[in-house]
Amino acid sequence: MYLTMFDPSTRLAATTTLDTLETPCLILDADRMDRNITRLRNRLDGMGVSLRPHLKTAKSIDVARRVMSAPEGPATVSTLKEAEKFAADGVRDMIYAVGIAPAKLARVVELRSEGVDLVVVLDTLEQAQAVAAASRDAGMRIPAMIEIDCDGHRSGVVPADHAQLLEIGKILAAGAELRGVLTHAGDSYKGGGVAEQKRYAEAERLAVVDAGRLLRDAGLPCPVVSVGSTPTAHHAKDLTGVTEVRAGVFVFFDLVMAGIGICQVDDIALSVLATVIGHQREKGWIITDGGWMSLSRDRGTGKQAVDQGYGLVCDLEGNAYLDIIVADANQEHGIIAVRPGSDARLPDLAVGDRVRILPNHACATAAQHSVYHVVRGGSHAVETCWPRFGGW
């Protein structure tokens, strides 16, 4: 409903660098991003499944163009606002991967009328009936996928509930379009090592492959069989029966993903640039202007083996300081300190010096900003700015 727009009076100066940007702000290392995209694309190409990237992480047309295999998609979105923004940029093949609220079907119909193959997701009879009713009213068959709950994490039809699955399938096939089945192994974010991740991936695969078979055995169509989470996408050994993989955070990675071994710390493409504004030397604190408003309130590593506080501190070239974290944060203040239990030395940073802070959770941190400042490798030069949007 509301647009976040670039202010055209403040376009990037040719000489903008990490030393001159206003802080705090969001930095994107495009070299790291490109490497992350290539890594997953190569992996899935080798397994014969297509990648349907989840654009909720970046919410940026510029990133979307780089992460999608073609300008028309496929892609996954988490809001209708994303669907509308990406459709306006030419994306034509999207799944809106959050259970559809009946009142949102009017916007779905509008996008489909414009030639966008937007697919909805659902797991209840009420939603299937609403999609069928909206299809009848609009004179078009709205495609829907049935969400399967592969791990008890969130939404979806429980795999054992064959009756529910078939009944939803019949309503969709009769009154709308049954496009397929979809699941998300949300529990894979808990980690547990490579063997455990392979088990998550196989459970994710089996949940939808079995559901698809059940539908087909009942004479119902199920052309699309969709799985997706960054950890399982990187660990699945076998994707037989799966037609596509959705993943989002792989494009940037973050400390939560590094904490469960899906990436290395120096794969993380996103950081927040902050300026030192003071010290509490007797406490071993460096105070910066990078508080939770710029880092987000996400404390996703708080339950992991290594708690990164509100983020891991790097120098301006993006190299992490050993055991130096944002130990606490207020709205516009970050408190940098040595990680508890470490005998690392606090870096010698004066008032006015700058650091880059790696995020716990890329989706949450990026959402606090309206623009990516794009750098490459260890360079301080800001190549360009890519706007991002929020809202619903």
Add this chain to the structure above:
Amino acid sequence: MYLTMFDPSTRLAATTTLDTLETPCLILDADRMDRNITRLRNRLDGMGVSLRPHLKTAKSIDVARRVMSAPEGPATVSTLKEAEKFAADGVRDMIYAVGIAPAKLARVVELRSEGVDLVVVLDTLEQAQAVAAASRDAGMRIPAMIEIDCDGHRSGVVPADHAQLLEIGKILAAGAELRGVLTHAGDSYKGGGVAEQKRYAEAERLAVVDAGRLLRDAGLPCPVVSVGSTPTAHHAKDLTGVTEVRAGVFVFFDLVMAGIGICQVDDIALSVLATVIGHQREKGWIITDGGWMSLSRDRGTGKQAVDQGYGLVCDLEGNAYLDIIVADANQEHGIIAVRPGSDARLPDLAVGDRVRILPNHACATAAQHSVYHVVRGGSHAVETCWPRFGGW
């Protein structure tokens, strides 16, 4: 640097109600807000000190006009973006209450050149020297306040460090303008009951009153003596020697403030409107489209006696359901459940039904949105929309 703008094509229809708004979105009960403002204003009027409201909570010109005692201020801000936006609306008296980074002084000088009495805050010699240098370069005396660390919470000169306080004071008085002293009792958010809050308030007062006396005894000026936090503002018994009180979250209140007894749950003016999109009945879960993107990742009640999860669930009129909380949240999914240990019954909510969710932390939740939808009391009618902004 970047503006969040209303999309003029989607202005509010006259018939917009809580039943027709796109979800998730932010709701502001203006009756509750007005009551909260009146409560603190009356209290401080009775104590003979002025209120300098912190506008970082609302980041809205419409709310600012209602919470300030006059269109010109005084006010407090947490970013230069706030200072610039409010200055453009006529606010002329502001403290930027985050330690100044030397590189930000150019924007301070620009605003002061336009007739805005913008005051900076600092606690180091380096910052005082930078303010003096910028004053010399700009041919104007930039006013600065010295931050005092009343409770070891964050920034500020330690009260016992008289030498540091006097040296900063001398640099400012000689080369800039020493406007006064300022502190923030951040520890008061921990609660502890009325007697404890009165102790926090008295410690906050003494820290700045003593610092002011030290400066004056050394022949230095100290016209402004500023304290501020919502809990201490509501509990201070004596404010002798204090000239002004800063407070921010009192305007909306939130579950953290209710949890430490500063307000009642039905004083909370802010909520997130969300739609039911599914159930996991055997688990006792209702799934909504109100995930952490709309609620924020703030889990501020997690350390309180009553953990409210990601928020407390209310009906559309704003009445809280007994012991029904958002127990967990993903980016665009909220999981509503009965609070652990309670024998309350889950409300009977169908797919498409709507709820309002009270936030843990108003500043963090409001920051996830670009507009307030204003209602009054239990009415479903949306009176108007007030845009809000973010960024730095």
